[in-house]
Amino acid sequence: MPLRSLYSRLPSVDRLLAHPLVERIIDRHGSAALTEAVRQTLDEARRHIRDHQALPAWADDEQLIRLASKKVSARQHLKMRPVYNLTGTVLHTNLGRAPMAEQAIAAVEAAMREAVTLEYDVDDAGRGHRDNAVSELLREITGAEAACVVNNNAAAVLILLSTVAAGREVIVSRGELVEIGGAFRMPDVMRQAGCKLVEVGATNRTHLRDYEQAITDDTALLMKVHTSNYSIEGFTHSVSENELATLARARGLPVATDLGSGALTDLAAWGLPAEPMPQKMIADGIDLITFSGDKLLGGPQAGLIIGRKAWIDKIQKHPLKRALRCDKMTLAALEATLRLYLQPDRLAEDLPTLRRLTRAQDAIRATAERLLPALAAFAGAEYQLESAPCLSQIGSGSLPVDRLPSWGIAIAPLDGRGGTLEKLAERLRRRPSPVIGRLNDGKLWLDMRCMEDEDGLLRNLRDTD
Numbered sequence: 001m002p003l004r005s006l007y008s009r010l011p012s013v014d015r016l017l018a019h020p021l022v023e024r025i026i027d028r029h030g031s032a033a034l035t036e037a038v039r040q041t042l043d044e045a046r047r048h049i050r051d052h053q054a055l056p057a058w059a060d061d062e063q064l065i066r067l068a069s070k071k072v073s074a075r076q077h078l079k080m081r082p083v084y085n086l087t088g089t090v091l092h093t094n095l096g097r098a099p100m101a102e103q104a105i106a107a108v109e110a111a112m113r114e115a116v117t118l119e120y121d122v123d124d125a126g127r128g129h130r131d132n133a134v135s136e137l138l139r140e141i142t143g144a145e146a147a148c149v150v151n152n153n154a155a156a157v158l159i160l161l162s163t164v165a166a167g168r169e170v171i172v173s174r175g176e177l178v179e180i181g182g183a184f185r186m187p188d189v190m191r192q193a194g195c196k197l198v199e200v201g202a203t204n205r206t207h208l209r210d211y212e213q214a215i216t217d218d219t220a221l222l223m224k225v226h227t228s229n230y231s232i233e234g235f236t237h238s239v240s241e242n243e244l245a246t247l248a249r250a251r252g253l254p255v256a257t258d259l260g261s262g263a264l265t266d267l268a269a270w271g272l273p274a275e276p277m278p279q280k281m282i283a284d285g286i287d288l289i290t291f292s293g294d295k296l297l298g299g300p301q302a303g304l305i306i307g308r309k310a311w312i313d314k315i316q317k318h319p320l321k322r323a324l325r326c327d328k329m330t331l332a333a334l335e336a337t338l339r340l341y342l343q344p345d346r347l348a349e350d351l352p353t354l355r356r357l358t359r360a361q362d363a364i365r366a367t368a369e370r371l372l373p374a375l376a377a378f379a380g381a382e383y384q385l386e387s388a389p390c391l392s393q394i395g396s397g398s399l400p401v402d403r404l405p406s407w408g409i410a411i412a413p414l415d416g417r418g419g420t421l422e423k424l425a426e427r428l429r430r431r432p433s434p435v436i437g438r439l440n441d442g443k444l445w446l447d448m449r450c451m452e453d454e455d456g457l458l459r460n461l462r463d464t465d
């Protein structure tokens with residue numbers, strides 16, 4: 001049959017759009033989107049005819065409409081979607097760090113749907129400050145005089161340095177010039193803030209006299225940075241916050257510390273690796289402390305600055321504050337998360353980050369063993385699966401050397417059956433909710449520490465999409 005007559009057997013766009021099946025699709029997606037999808041589908045049919053000199057098997061009206069309908073609905077599928085984080089890293093930056101508490105989710109939902117008292121003071125029907133609710137809670141929890149909130153901790157460090165030390169010198173130990181993932185390097189942030197970085201000490205050892213000798217008339221700030229993602233071991237010395245605060249006070253200078261994670265609850269009391277606490281830094285006399293909202297605190301992405309009221313007031317007035325301020329959703333989530341800290345007995349249940357970090361190895365093992373058969377069925381005969389102990393990480397700039405005893409499923413390809421770990425990892429990633437494990441030691445590990453919705457995972461493995 002000549003090509004021209006093959007082409008002419010395809011229906012027109014108008015004929016397809018007049019089909020009775022179409023009404024429901026238009027109700028849901030609108031006619032503009034469907035028309036475009038119908039055009040694309042007909043283009044594909046024409047390409048098929050050109051390449052194969054034959055009509056495609058799916059060239060009848062109904063199938064063409066179904067294909068077009070699939071296209072329009074696929075365009076509404078969200079690219080950012082929930083995943084099963086079985087990587088063993090609890091606070092995984094690429095996977096969105098802390099999952100929110102139900103209380104925070106409810107607060108955000110309410111704040112999104114309607115007008116809220118973001119900058120409105122109910123007591124005197126006047127203008128309030130958007131940081132008020134969070135700042136009050138931070139003061140109560142940490143004992144700080146004042147607090148302010150910006151978009152993330154990198155922003156907190158930037159605005160702190162810009163406010164306190166622009167055009168002047170900031171003294172930092174050489175052992176603390178950290179790089180956090182994603183191009184956050186202390187020397188670069190200093191430059192951005194217009195500060196002159198004065199490095200003191202050596203990589204492994206810095207003494208109080210090093211700071212002391214570096215102080216000049218141009219010094220604006222002494223600063224400590226928590227070396228969250230690496231550790232210097234062996235012949236080392238660093239100056240404690242307490243000592244540095246004493247020196248700063250004697251010389252009439254402020255002192256700041258960037259804690260990175262900054263746990264508001266004592267992790268050691270939960271049997272976890274100890275992490276410096278903002279409230280301890282306040283007690284040690286540090287003037288300004290910065291930390292993240294979405295690391296160990298377990299809330300939304302945010303940067304928190306707590307400390308002396310005089311400095312916080314200055315930061316609030318800095319032009320950068322307007323650029324770096326948080327929106328109502330972040331503030332709603334953060335306030336609700338901080339309120340959980342007022343009920344410390346319930347914290348390990350209500351705060352998902354702490355709940356997952358403190359989950360007992362036995363409980364994790366039980367999950368692994370319940371899920372093993374379904375995962376084995378999913379993997380198929382090319383793979384061998386076993387339930388086995390493993391180690392999780394806290395993640396997000398907590399010490400990578402601190403590991404938490406956990407339990408997982410280790411998957412290896414059986415010899416000669418054609419399965420590869422990459423193939424299986426890809427099939428797991430292609431589920432409606434991607435299932436993300438970790439390749440280690442020639443095996444694909446699914447660490448079950450963060451696996452809380454077992455029924456959801458079972459459905460997710462079964463679903464055909």
Ligand SMILES: *Cc1c(COP(=O)(O)O)cnc(C)c1O
Nearest residue numbers: 152153154228259260261292397
């Ligand atoms: C994580 C971290 C930061 C950056 O915090 P974000 O909230 O990710 O912007 C800065 N400093 C330290 C020490 C950190 O650990």
